[in-house]
Amino acid sequence: MLEVRELRHSYGDIDVLVVDALRVDDGAFVSIVGPSGCGKSTLLRIIAGLVAPTAGTIHIDDAPLPTTPGFAGFMPQHDRLLPWRTVRENAVLAADIDGVDRSVSSARADALFERFGLSGFEDAWPRALSGGMRQRVALLRTFLAERDLLLLDEPFGALDAITRRRMHGWLQEVLEADPRSVVFVTHDVDEALVLSDHVFVMSERPGRIVGAIEVPEPRPRPPGIVTSAEFVERKAQVLALLESSDG
Amino acid sequence: MSRVRSLVAPVGVTVALVALWQLVVQGAHVHPWMLPAPSSVASSGWESRSSIMTNAVTTIEEAVAGLVIGSFAGVALAFVISLVPVVRRAVWPLVVTSQTIPVIVLAPLVAVWFGYGITPKVVLVALTAFFPVTVATVAGLAGADPELIELVRSFGASSSQVLRTVRIPAALEHIVAGVRIAAAYAVGSAVIGEYVGGTSGLGIFIDQAHRSYRTDSMLAGVAVIAISSIVLFGLVGVIGRRLTPWRDNPTPENRLIGIDT
Ligand SMILES: Nc1ncnc2c1ncn2[C@@H]1O[C@H](COP(=O)(O)OP(=O)(O)O)[C@@H](O)[C@H]1O
Ligand SMILES: [Mg+2]
Numbered sequence: 001m002l003e004v005r006e007l008r009h010s011y012g013d014i015d016v017l018v019v020d021a022l023r024v025d026d027g028a029f030v031s032i033v034g035p036s037g038c039g040k041s042t043l044l045r046i047i048a049g050l051v052a053p054t055a056g057t058i059h060i061d062d063a064p065l066p067t068t069p070g071f072a073g074f075m076p077q078h079d080r081l082l083p084w085r086t087v088r089e090n091a092v093l094a095a096d097i098d099g100v101d102r103s104v105s106s107a108r109a110d111a112l113f114e115r116f117g118l119s120g121f122e123d124a125w126p127r128a129l130s131g132g133m134r135q136r137v138a139l140l141r142t143f144l145a146e147r148d149l150l151l152l153d154e155p156f157g158a159l160d161a162i163t164r165r166r167m168h169g170w171l172q173e174v175l176e177a178d179p180r181s182v183v184f185v186t187h188d189v190d191e192a193l194v195l196s197d198h199v200f201v202m203s204e205r206p207g208r209i210v211g212a213i214e215v216p217e218p219r220p221r222p223p224g225i226v227t228s229a230e231f232v233e234r235k236a237q238v239l240a241l242l243e244s245s246d247g
Numbered sequence: 248m249s250r251v252r253s254l255v256a257p258v259g260v261t262v263a264l265v266a267l268w269q270l271v272v273q274g275a276h277v278h279p280w281m282l283p284a285p286s287s288v289a290s291s292g293w294e295s296r297s298s299i300m301t302n303a304v305t306t307i308e309e310a311v312a313g314l315v316i317g318s319f320a321g322v323a324l325a326f327v328i329s330l331v332p333v334v335r336r337a338v339w340p341l342v343v344t345s346q347t348i349p350v351i352v353l354a355p356l357v358a359v360w361f362g363y364g365i366t367p368k369v370v371l372v373a374l375t376a377f378f379p380v381t382v383a384t385v386a387g388l389a390g391a392d393p394e395l396i397e398l399v400r401s402f403g404a405s406s407s408q409v410l411r412t413v414r415i416p417a418a419l420e421h422i423v424a425g426v427r428i429a430a431a432y433a434v435g436s437a438v439i440g441e442y443v444g445g446t447s448g449l450g451i452f453i454d455q456a457h458r459s460y461r462t463d464s465m466l467a468g469v470a471v472i473a474i475s476s477i478v479l480f481g482l483v484g485v486i487g488r489r490l491t492p493w494r495d496n497p498t499p500e501n502r503l504i505g506i507d508t
Pocket of ligand 1: 011034036040043
């Protein structure tokens with residue numbers, strides 16, 4: 001269980017983040033939606049251990065988060081594939097850093113290429129891939145990091161609507177086979193509601209959590225869920241929260 | 248096909264210029280000592296082909312040895328400069344200052360210290376090669392994408408792992424570019440070294456031709472210098488692309504003129 005307590009962050013004089021409490025249960029999928037610039041990426045980078053917060057603490061099962069990064073599987077906003085590594089070499093990056101033998105990590109990666117829709121591209125250079133494929137390589141890299149907690153920053157932000165919907169189905173499938181705790185940042189309300197157990201809504205900068213919506217339907221959920229009455233009702237709630245937090 | 252087509256323009260221009268040169272020399276009756284016709288440059292080069300060959304081998308050996316030594320030294324120095332800030336502050340001004348000394352002045356000094364064999368030429372080439380390589384490597388190591396560095400750090404990478412997974416591969420294409428610049432000057436520096444004194448090399452060949460008023464032989468030597476430089480430059484480019492296979496291949500046009508993107 002991940003717990004954020006009394007977190008504050010400022011860049012210089014600018015307050016960016018004011019999060020009093022945020023909890024992610026083991027195996028839960030939590031989304032954070034909020035307007036651009038409200039501090040979502042900053043929050044993830046703090047949880048990832050890349051940025052020290054101005055104040056506040058993050059606890060994992062009641063113990064403070066280690067002070068060095070490496071605890072979580074972080075997928076930043078852009079795919080950030082290393083251009084000098086093939087798809088397979090990018091996928092095993094975290095294992096390389098952990099000192100895992102290449103033969104072991106490559107075998108683990110090879111078992112997943114098909115599920116991630118990358119078979120046949122294992123030895124390709126990143127420049128040869130489409131945006132959607134690069135995104136999947138980045139996601140595979142995050143999964144293969146074998147961390148219990150995944151931090152995904154707008155992983156599908158750069159994709160068109162059709163590819164994005166396909167990726168939703170596919171991400172749920174992957175998580176069903178290999179469950180993890182996920183903190184998922186997006187500004188797409190539909191996406192958040194389809195994928196998450198809880199959706200937290202953030203205000204304009206400085207980002208504070210202005211409400212949380214629970215989505216009780218069991219995961220994985222069919223894409224058709226977006227037209228159900230409950231879903232539409234929840235979407236209206238989220239939009240109202242986003243609206244009310246203006247200024 | 249496009250490779251062949253990309254050759255048309257440069258070959259055409261060269262042929263046209265040489266033809267013009269031939270016509271002007273013949274038509275205006277220029278004294279061959281002032282400017283020999285390209286045909287006599289070619290025939291004099293052909294007559295002394297075995298001498299040119301022997302001398303070219305010496306010069307190319309000096310250039311390649313100096314380039315290799317200078318490049319390794321340049322990369323090594325760049326790593327020390329990049330990783331140890333104290334060294335950077337202490338050494339960088341000296342490195343830059345060393346480049347203000349013209350090769351032509353350096354050559355006799357190097358000869359005083361290393362004699363008149365192949366060593367002073369190699370040293371001279373290495374001294375001119377290391378600077379562009381050092382500058383390029385330092386820039387490459389410092390210029391690695393901070394987002395990529397943050398990514399590997401997020402997985403818990405230590406600074407030596409950041410160096411291995413991001414900084415060094417990112418620097419590699421800069422290093423290749425630096426060595427290419429050095430390669431373009433390497434043969435020229437070797438020739439300057441030979442001019443100061445020696446027994447073999449294209450510099451010696453040209454100097455002897457000069458003393459015997461054989462401008463045609465001098466120009467033949469110059470042509471061999473130019474060709475050797477271009478071949479060396481191209482060779483470094485080919486090796487560089489092998490070392491950085493993830494990069495886009497240059498278009499045939501750019502490859503021809505040595506632009507590696
Ligand atoms: N390294 C930084 N230095 C200064 N300001 C920053 C830095 N990173 C982000 N910011 C600012 O903090 C705010 C929140 O940024 P970010 O967390 O990226 O927001 P979001 O991901 O919600 O769009 C923005 O106003 C941004 O300009
Ligand atoms: Mg962001």
